[in-house]
Amino acid sequence: MQVKECMVSAPGKAILHGEHAVVHGKVALAVSLNMRTYLWLKSSSTGKVSVNLPNIDTFVCWDLSDMKRLLPASNDKKKEVKVPDEGLLRRIHEFICVTDGNLDTCSMATISFLYMYLSLFGSGDLPSMTVTVWSELPTGAGLGSSAALSVCLSAALLCASGAIPTALKERGNTGSWSQQHMELINSWAFQGETIIHGDPSGVDNAVGTWGGMLRFSSGKMTPLSRAPSLRILLTNTKVPRSTKALVAGVKDKIDKFPSIMYPVLESVDAISCTCEKALSEMSSEAVTGEHYDVLEELIDMNQHQLNVMGVGHPALDTLCRLTLARGLHTKLTGAGGGGCGITLLRPETDRSVIQNTVQDLQGSGFDCWETSVGGPGVQQHSALSVKEGIFERFNHMNPSVPILGMS
Template sequence: MSKIRVSAPGKVILHGEHSVVYDKLAVAASLGLRTRLEYCEEGAGLRVEFGDLGLTQCYNFKDVHQLLSTQIPLTQPTAYYNLTHPELLDHDKITEIVEKFVDLNRHEPKQRQALVSFFYLFFAIVGSTDSNLSDGFKLAVRSDLTVGAGTGSSASFAVAIAAFLLHFVKVKKFKSKNLYKSLDLNVDNLQNFDTTELDLVSKWAFQSERIIHGTPSGVDNTICTFGGLVSFRKGTRPQKITLSSKITLILIDTNTPRDTKTLVGKVATKRAKYRPIIDAILDAMDHTTISALDYFQKMETSDVSGETYDALGELADLNQNLLRCLGVSHPKLDQACEILATFGLHCKLTGAGGGGCAICVVPPSVKGVEKAITELKLNGFGAVLTDLGGCGVRVD
């Protein structure tokens, strides 16, 4: 085994960004755009290449072995832990250890977040096993997604890493170290991930999202792991929606960078100051998503009528206005909505907002979509047509 390839999709949130952090419903779907990770054995030591961040970094095995031999900080006795129990990690202490290892001063913020996320997962997963890394290897990550634009680049990255590490432990047949609980992985299935393994990948990716987002809801890691179209509410199992016909949308990129953690923090600050007002907005968002879900569920069984698309358009407008009230829109997002309105189309931001991407569901009956796309591009936007619901994480 000299190569492993794993990929995970990006995502769009159709309804429920921000409100999902406060236990409201979200509906999200995977995209055809993916993050790809390639592992190959070469050289000496560990070489990390995060091409989208312009980062290549080499670590010698002496330092890597020292990290992996450090006891993993846990909230329970060591005998309860193995890599199937990420919920037992002492998150802050592990982050501290990894931040020291990564030498934060040498990197810019995006690179830091990515390296800390990667080594967090590497330390807590591989460090719990009897791994005896002796052959040098390279890990290269590349994504079709714009980094930091609301299409789940961080979750897609985290899911690809978590899935790779789980697969790596299986392929290498590593066991738990003696001090940890014994490990019973299904090493006969190396083609893909079963549902239990997907649950585990999603849980590990959630830990990584805690580093990048602070207080993630879990919707992004869920959809980037399982793929398809799902409804999601924190603390409950995600429900899959199987459409009888495809949904096409325009994915609009404002080319305005922003940072999810800052935007989630902005909403939290506003809520602390104006609790009843913000809670009323979040409740309204919940109702918007519940109504939209109703229409998506109709699409499971019957042919989609013009009325369904009209309602989905109105709900998109409603939610965009509610998101604007939360303070997470941006003049470029508002401009995209205005341009598309002149073509009779409805648009809303997707993900954390503040720039990044917007989406516009395209009813099959609408003519002139190409003209709308041209107009967006003339105004400096990126715009592509894409279908919802690419497959989840997989071994390629």
């Protein structure tokens, strides 16, 4: 191993506008969340590879001698990502005794780690290490938790293998990589997402890598250089849903009522573009109440359009009603049918309003976080910054979840 210890983090993501319409070639705006996944990689001399996932109460450990049998007789160390090695994936599935139809969260995380680890270190001696991952992101809520994991794995393993340099500068507690190295991180993270999801769009891992705001249209992703940080309430209704079924339902509506639904898609596209323009203005000139008036109106209109598409849910209606009663504006984010919603917070919003809103939402059985969007992408952290800040932040949000192996 070129690097004996590496600590990295990557953000989750939310869709600001354009979900579902983006499937049909329209513009979507994806933003990073100031809720992150953290990964600590440390070399060891145990002859084992260990993975700790305290959020999902998982600890797995393998002997290096067993893992070496997964590698083919000849294996060149990969620096350029092409397509997943199906043979290696099959051996990994057999190694951890899972089938494609039996992949829980733990299994998907494990397979993604093993694939990147064996691919990047497979040409030499496999190193002994411990990897611990902890996250502020709920799983299965459409907030890019798997992509944040994939980005962290990619960055840490590429750094440890020497494929990319350390991002930390002298006396710096936090650092990021060059554009070239970020592209390599993103390409390996996309491999992890492909392993987990089969056919990902690439939006989630791109947001996790670059952060900020991303414009996505017809398969083309463009990071926006100017985007303000916005305060939001992020609410998880905890209602499960099938993204695949919801996407299919929207397509059925379009096929059944094309003269009605195509104008709806065009209107969603216009909302995304109008929001992009408003956010650009907020980054280049003095922010006024009128800017927030526009953002709130766009949120309300987009939520109604999503209901027309058939991806609303009574729990989301309750969320919108409770926040509007406090003068706040909310829309679903992601696939809909339950899942999560985002509520915009104006700079002048009184603290008591936020606290009372959170109490209302929690009283309805929802999980709720005050956070922001538009923050940085993948970063490397020094041991000092982790011990002085990140552990405390995690423990505050997750007091009942111990971080295994930390000292």
